[in-house]
Amino acid sequence: MIMNLHKSEDVLAGIPRLRRNLALVMALGAITASIGAFVAPERAWPNILLASFYLLSLGLAGVLFIALQYVSNAGWSVAIRRAPEALAGILPIASLLMVITLLGIPSLYEWSHADAVSGNHLLQAKAGWLNVPFFVIRTILYLSVWFVFAFYLRKFSRQQDATGDVSLTRKNKKLSGGFLVVIALTFTLASMDWIMSLEPEWYSTIFGMYNLSGMLLNGLAAIAVVVIILRRTGPLRTVVTDSHLHDLGKLIFAFSTFWMYIWFSQYILIWYANIPEEVVYFVNREKGSWTIFAGLNVVFNWLIPFVVLLSQWSKKNEGLLLKVCVIIMIGHWIDLYWMILPPFLKTGPEVSLWEIGPFAGMIALFFLGTFKAFAQANPVPLKDPLLVESIHHHS
Amino acid sequence: MAEVYSTLRTPLVLDNKSYSDITRDVCETLDHRPSTAWWAAFIVSFSLLVIGAVAIAYQIATGVGVWGLNNTIGWAFDITNFVFWIGIGHAGTLISAILFLFRQKWRTSVNRSAEAMTIFAVICAGIFPIIHTGRPWFAFWLIPYPNFRGPLWINFRSPLVWDMFAISCYFTISFVFWFTGLVPDLATLRDRATSKIKKKIYGFLSFGWDGSNRTWHRYEKVYLLLAGLATPLVVSVHTIVSWDFATSVIPGWHTTILPPYFVAGAVFSGFAMVLTLMLIVRRVLHFESYITLHHIEQMCKVIIATGGIVGLAYATELFVAYYSGNEYERFAFINRALGPYGWTYWIMVSCNILAPQLFWFKKLRRNVAVVFVVSIIINVGMWFERFVIIMTSLTRDFLPASWSAFTPTIIDIATLVGSFGLFFTLFLLFSRLLPMISIGEVKNVLHYANNGKGDKK
Numbered sequence: 001m002i003m004n005l006h007k008s009e010d011v012l013a014g015i016p017r018l019r020r021n022l023a024l025v026m027a028l029g030a031i032t033a034s035i036g037a038f039v040a041p042e043r044a045w046p047n048i049l050l051a052s053f054y055l056l057s058l059g060l061a062g063v064l065f066i067a068l069q070y071v072s073n074a075g076w077s078v079a080i081r082r083a084p085e086a087l088a089g090i091l092p093i094a095s096l097l098m099v100i101t102l103l104g105i106p107s108l109y110e111w112s113h114a115d116a117v118s119g120n121h122l123l124q125a126k127a128g129w130l131n132v133p134f135f136v137i138r139t140i141l142y143l144s145v146w147f148v149f150a151f152y153l154r155k156f157s158r159q160q161d162a163t164g165d166v167s168l169t170r171k172n173k174k175l176s177g178g179f180l181v182v183i184a185l186t187f188t189l190a191s192m193d194w195i196m197s198l199e200p201e202w203y204s205t206i207f208g209m210y211n212l213s214g215m216l217l218n219g220l221a222a223i224a225v226v227v228i229i230l231r232r233t234g235p236l237r238t239v240v241t242d243s244h245l246h247d248l249g250k251l252i253f254a255f256s257t258f259w260m261y262i263w264f265s266q267y268i269l270i271w272y273a274n275i276p277e278e279v280v281y282f283v284n285r286e287k288g289s290w291t292i293f294a295g296l297n298v299v300f301n302w303l304i305p306f307v308v309l310l311s312q313w314s315k316k317n318e319g320l321l322l323k324v325c326v327i328i329m330i331g332h333w334i335d336l337y338w339m340i341l342p343p344f345l346k347t348g349p350e351v352s353l354w355e356i357g358p359f360a361g362m363i364a365l366f367f368l369g370t371f372k373a374f375a376q377a378n379p380v381p382l383k384d385p386l387l388v389e390s391i392h393h394h395s
Numbered sequence: 396m397a398e399v400y401s402t403l404r405t406p407l408v409l410d411n412k413s414y415s416d417i418t419r420d421v422c423e424t425l426d427h428r429p430s431t432a433w434w435a436a437f438i439v440s441f442s443l444l445v446i447g448a449v450a451i452a453y454q455i456a457t458g459v460g461v462w463g464l465n466n467t468i469g470w471a472f473d474i475t476n477f478v479f480w481i482g483i484g485h486a487g488t489l490i491s492a493i494l495f496l497f498r499q500k501w502r503t504s505v506n507r508s509a510e511a512m513t514i515f516a517v518i519c520a521g522i523f524p525i526i527h528t529g530r531p532w533f534a535f536w537l538i539p540y541p542n543f544r545g546p547l548w549i550n551f552r553s554p555l556v557w558d559m560f561a562i563s564c565y566f567t568i569s570f571v572f573w574f575t576g577l578v579p580d581l582a583t584l585r586d587r588a589t590s591k592i593k594k595k596i597y598g599f600l601s602f603g604w605d606g607s608n609r610t611w612h613r614y615e616k617v618y619l620l621l622a623g624l625a626t627p628l629v630v631s632v633h634t635i636v637s638w639d640f641a642t643s644v645i646p647g648w649h650t651t652i653l654p655p656y657f658v659a660g661a662v663f664s665g666f667a668m669v670l671t672l673m674l675i676v677r678r679v680l681h682f683e684s685y686i687t688l689h690h691i692e693q694m695c696k697v698i699i700a701t702g703g704i705v706g707l708a709y710a711t712e713l714f715v716a717y718y719s720g721n722e723y724e725r726f727a728f729i730n731r732a733l734g735p736y737g738w739t740y741w742i743m744v745s746c747n748i749l750a751p752q753l754f755w756f757k758k759l760r761r762n763v764a765v766v767f768v769v770s771i772i773i774n775v776g777m778w779f780e781r782f783v784i785i786m787t788s789l790t791r792d793f794l795p796a797s798w799s800a801f802t803p804t805i806i807d808i809a810t811l812v813g814s815f816g817l818f819f820t821l822f823l824l825f826s827r828l829l830p831m832i833s834i835g836e837v838k839n840v841l842h843y844a845n846n847g848k849g850d851k852k
Contacts, residue, residue, distance in 0.1 A: 075401055126718060126720045166403070181703065184707050188707065203715050203719045204651045205651050205653075205711050206651035206655070208711060209655055250496075261630065261655075266651045268642075269642060269649070269653070270651065272638075273641075273642060273643065275649070277721075385401050386401045388399050391399075392398070
């Protein structure tokens with residue numbers, strides 16, 4: 001039981017060459033994105049935005065998961081908490097990518113062009129919010145607030161490994177409560193800023209909640225993927241039981257359905273009211289071959305997870321859960337692509353080098369960053385007062 | 396394998412109770428004749444119910460015109476009350492189903508009463524759409540079936556019809572769920588009944604429960620399945636209620652965040668009502684060992700969480716009204732806050748957003764008096780929330796010439812008062828006929844974090 005629960009540099013020892021291959025993919029992705037930004041800015045920038053937002057969401061979902069566990073006094077999840085903490089560890093690099101994405105503002109946002117605003121009274125009405133300096137300030141503000149919370153939550157958790165001080169749990173509980181308030185407000189605004197304002201005349205109040213639900217679903221899937229890999233390669237082999245996977249599976253099942261619920265709420269209200277300035281959003285997203293993506297979005301994010309994870313045995317089946325999680329992670333790319341790209345590709349989605357490059361590079365970066373962050377701490381929060389419940393957990 | 400608890404956990408049952416103590420404490424009140432206080436409460440509630448019944452009888456005899464409605468404002472008190480009561484019901488299902496799925500063991504002390512509250516609240520809510528039909532004896536026309544009226548079918552595209560399906564489904568499942576949970580306790584009542592009639596009635600209702608391993612096993616399976624079914628159902632009910640408004644094109648009604656916002660608001664208001672009721676029950680029936688300060692704290696935390704979602708929704712609506720750049724959207728929200736009914740908006744904000752912030756402090760969460768007062772404030776605030784949403788958008792529609800105002804008539808107010816009378820009458824009857832705490836489930840958590848205490852038999 002006690003063996004292997006201390007810090008080790010080589011968390012991927014069970015999968016030789018993985019690190020080298022990931023590094024290769026990451027480098028290729030970075031090169032493609034950089035070339036694209038100059039050769040085909042209208043195609044590359046939206047995909048860079050997508051990749052940055054996706055990576056940032058994964059990091060945030062890690063923090064959100066930890067915060068939810070703390071405020072709900074959850075015991076079952078403590079043994080796997082270092083995985084979401086590792087996800088939270090990629091926030092700095094993800095924030096850097098988001099800041100780099102700001103260079104693409106002229107290619108991305110119609111409202112950033114003075115001539116577009118001057119001819120459009122709606123954009124003039126919004127200019128107090130949608131203008132480049134304020135947009136940049138807001139972005140930096142969101143990123144720094146998130147980073148501060150992630151930093152201290154991880155710091156206190158690791159400190160506890162050494163001291164075993166129960167007051168650190170209380171400190172993290174308070175931080176978590178604060179984070180939940182902050183993320184609800186800032187992520188709503190951030191998703192509206194970065195994604196909704198790509199079509200600046202369109203608006204939907206549920207948009208923040210929709211992105212939050214997708215972020216959490218994808219984050220849970222990513223946490224499960226990381227946990228399963230670490231269980232296979234060693235560091236968590238003796239700790240993670242089928243009960244932990246069962247509970248992760250239940251949460252994935254629940255939030256997949258929650259995502260579907262929010263998706264449907266937005267769709268039906270806009271479809272039903274049929275107000276031209278609103279409905280144009282879905283009209284554009286069902287045109288031509290965009291329909292295929294519309295369908296795949298629902299199939300990948302909800303239908304497959306719902307059907308497969310309905311039974312108890314499937315949630316406890318490591319291999320099957322891993323496959324469903326990978327499907328969800330692809331599904332989240334489809335979801336974001338379907339939100340971000342239609343203003344740039346009117347006729348239909350195109351899957352080319354500009355799509356694959358940044359996304360594949362970002363995914364490689366995600367795994368490299370997460371495993372690196374994981375190796376910086378003990379694989380399990382050894383002195384957490386709730387660890388005992390997690391070790392003996394039976395779902 | 397025995398369950399292992401962290402040292403951080405607090406026991407759910409205090410004062411070294413034994414299994415038989417639990418049965419006795421919960422059932423004792425049913426053994427005696429009702430107290431004077433009960434009779435006083437019952438007479439007051441029943442009188443309010445009579446006032447409501449008279450008002451409804453007068454309204455049905457005279458017509459819906461006796462309400463304060465006019466051409467511009469076609470919905471006001473009636474629908475406000477309907478949404479208010481449906482919302483109250485949601486906490487019961489959250490406690491019984493969703494918290495069960497989340498393994499929140501503290502729910503066992505409050506789920507029985509909360510579920511009863513759900514059923515009574517849905518009954519109160521159901522009255523309003525039915526009397527609003529004007530000719531309630533034709534209310535069954537809402538049900539689609541091959542008929543001789545043409546045949547005339549309902550409009551399946553109308554959210555009002557979906558409401559009918561959602562609420563009747565919700566009532567049915569809530570009742571079945573509640574009753575299923577009651578069966579083992581009814582058997583307990585049967586076994587300790589002294590009079591023949593009581594034994595017969597409780598015996599009939601407990602379906603021949605024998606307490607065997609196999610019976611418990613099946614009971615727990617059914618309970619889990621019902622919890623799984625009730626969870627999406629409770630979300631769908633208030634979602635569909637929100638669609639009554641959000642599918643329209645009225646600024647302030649048509650906003651996509653309404654479904655999750657309404658669901659959170661419903662749970663928020665429902666928890667406030669659970670706290671109001673349970674704090675009284677706890678005091679009067681001496682349930683302090685079962686409904687502990689820890690339980691009250693947990694409920695306060697749910698209020699902070701759901702109230703936070705409601706606050707986020709208020710803020711999002713305001714922000715997007717500005718962001719939309721749409722003059723009608725912007726006007727709808729300026730009118731809400733600063734128009735002739737602005738005072739109702741500020742009541743809503745202070746009751747629902749400001750008051751619950753007190754619950755961030757542990758000291759206040761454990762102060763029964765403070766919690767009781769805040770729970771009532773939230774109840775008031777959530778009634779006003781529905782009133783604000785429904786009313787203010789209607790008073791100022793697209794055509795300034797048809798702008799109007801709403802003043803409730805005495806009949807409007809009497810009907811609202813009557814619904815409270817009905818609710819409390821039913822709840823008081825429940826407190827005399829059935830165990831208010833789930834005996835079987837509390838016994839299950841007796842040893843939780845008790846470290847060997849409470850093992851005496």
